[in-house]
Amino acid sequence: MTTHISERFAVHSDDYKHYDTEKLRKHFLIENIFEADTVQLTYTHYDRLMVGGVMPVNQEVTLEPVDLLKAEHFLDRRELGAINIGGAGQVIVDGETYSIGNKEAIYIGATTKTVSFKSADAANPAKFYINSTPAHHAYPTKKVGMSEANVLQMGASETCNERQINQLLISSVVQTCQLQMGMTELKPGSIWNTMPCHTHSRRMEAYFYFNVPTDQAVCHFMGPAHETRHIWMHNEQAVVSPPWSLHSGVGTANYTFIWGMAGENLDYNDMDFHKPNQLK
Numbered sequence: 001m002t003t004h005i006s007e008r009f010a011v012h013s014d015d016y017k018h019y020d021t022e023k024l025r026k027h028f029l030i031e032n033i034f035e036a037d038t039v040q041l042t043y044t045h046y047d048r049l050m051v052g053g054v055m056p057v058n059q060e061v062t063l064e065p066v067d068l069l070k071a072e073h074f075l076d077r078r079e080l081g082a083i084n085i086g087g088a089g090q091v092i093v094d095g096e097t098y099s100i101g102n103k104e105a106i107y108i109g110a111t112t113k114t115v116s117f118k119s120a121d122a123a124n125p126a127k128f129y130i131n132s133t134p135a136h137h138a139y140p141t142k143k144v145g146m147s148e149a150n151v152l153q154m155g156a157s158e159t160c161n162e163r164q165i166n167q168l169l170i171s172s173v174v175q176t177c178q179l180q181m182g183m184t185e186l187k188p189g190s191i192w193n194t195m196p197c198h199t200h201s202r203r204m205e206a207y208f209y210f211n212v213p214t215d216q217a218v219c220h221f222m223g224p225a226h227e228t229r230h231i232w233m234h235n236e237q238a239v240v241s242p243p244w245s246l247h248s249g250v251g252t253a254n255y256t257f258i259w260g261m262a263g264e265n266l267d268y269n270d271m272d273f274h275k276p277n278q279l280k
């Protein structure tokens with residue numbers, strides 16, 4: 001069993017505008033989320049949000065403390081959210097087993113000592129996409145399925161942005177210190193997410209795109225509204241959105257993505273909107 005962890009420092013928007021494709025990808029794109037029987041993590045210095053994935057195949061995979069945290073247990077001063085995008089799985093938290101199926105989430109509170117992940121069937125493994133943030137209060141661990149989620153219908157087919165936003169780890173559903181997570185599903189024929197787009201300098205955000213057909217891609221947009229850039233993304237890749245950046249994408253087919261946020265305010269709606277005809 002292995003943990004792969006890398007560290008990403010924060011970028012200033014004045015620097016970002018001079019980046020070429022390679023440098024943009026190096027600093028913002030996270031290409032490898034799932035590797036069999038491995039904990040894959042990226043420690044970002046955007047609100048210290050960690051982005052990663054666990055895909056248990058042949059064994060139970062344990063979340064082990066990493067040297068970067070200098071903590072006895074991974075979650076001593078952190079909270080964690082996981083959403084399963086694969087087959088049926090289990091998350092074992094301090095000896096208690098939670099069954100987490102496809103599109104289901106679990107919130108794991110700070111001071112938890114042990115966390116491990118299992119798949120029900122190695123031929124159809126669970127894939128837990130993970131976000132973890134610093135936390136200074138221990139809220140209870142809670143499973144959140146689609147029946148507990150707060151579901152929003154957004155957009156319209158005329159503007160190619162008809163989508164369902166499943167707010168899973170949101171303050172009306174589960175108590176967290178700063179983490180918010182959910183999953184947005186684009187309807188067939190709709191390809192634009194988060195359009196009209198927005199910023200929220202109180203919080204950073206990370207997007208994880210999946211259910212992207214192998215011969216298709218998603219063009220993700222970032223930057224201040226007057227200075228946008230794009231990153232072409234493939235299936236099961238994540239992208240970090242700094243507090244100064246909008247985050248929106250257009251696919252060559254419909255797709256699904258998980259959004260996760262950290263920082264100030266647990267108010268999902270406190271966004272500053274940018275109309276399409278204001279973008280540059």
Ligand SMILES: O=C[C@H](O)[C@@H](O)CC(=O)C(=O)O
Pocket residue numbers: 154163165182183184193194195205247259268271
């Ligand atoms: O701050 C909130 C996030 O950017 C996403 O939840 C937006 C989103 O899923 C969408 O509009 O499709």
Ligand SMILES: [Zn+2]
Pocket residue numbers: 198199200205247
């Ligand atoms: Zn946002």
